[in-house]
Amino acid sequence: MTRLGRAEEALILHRKGVELNPLSALMINLVGQDLDVLGRFDEGLSLYEKSFDVDPAFNLNLYCIGLHYWLISGEYGEAFRWLKKAILSDPGDPWNFAFLGRFFMDLSDADRAEHWIHRSIELGPESFWSNQAMLLLHVYRGHEAAGLKYGRKAFAIAQGWTFQVYPVQLLGDHELRAGRYAEARALYEESYPELLNEGAPTIDGSNWG
Secondary structure, X not given: OOOOOOHHHXXXXXXXXXXXXXXXXXXXXXXXXXXXHOOOHHHHHHHHHHHHHHOOXXXXXXXXXXXXXXXXXXXXXXXXXXXXXXXXXXXXXXXHHHHHHHHHHHOOOHHHHHHHHHHHXXXXXXXXXXXXXXXXXXXXXXXXXXXXXXXXXXXXXXXOOOOOHHHHHHHHHHHHHOOXXXXXXXXXXHHOHHHHOOOOOOOOOOOOO
């Protein structure tokens, strides 16, 4: 429901989930995510910390705490500490390496970003998150042509998903610049058909990008 712009409803349902299972780290974390979407960032962080107390090894929670310090409070040292914890808690998950790479891109440190993103690709060559991160790294460095390979792979992996914005944008822009307008339209039509329907489309967390 949060992706559909119905965060208040999602919050009510997830809080009900916590009432039914107060020891569910996932449910507590989801309440925190709903609060973040509603702009109640301090409350969101307190829920992530509560979730951490319930299960210190819950990987998504470590990532969410790192994301809070990275994108909301701008405390990059704390962000790095939590994102690194996420990697240590599950060193086989390419997701965590991909996002640590994106963290360093945000800090304009392309070399360290490349280190972590290459680790992510090594761990998960068929991972959407790994390929998307490599796509973004190439675009960041101005090597769009090199990034297209990873963009096409990420797009193929994420067929039917609702959060493949970056691959669709890059591939669509590439087709537009080449004058292949029908091909560009087809990319958006396949992934976000609601944007091409008659009338004003509904914009939500899945298609706003």
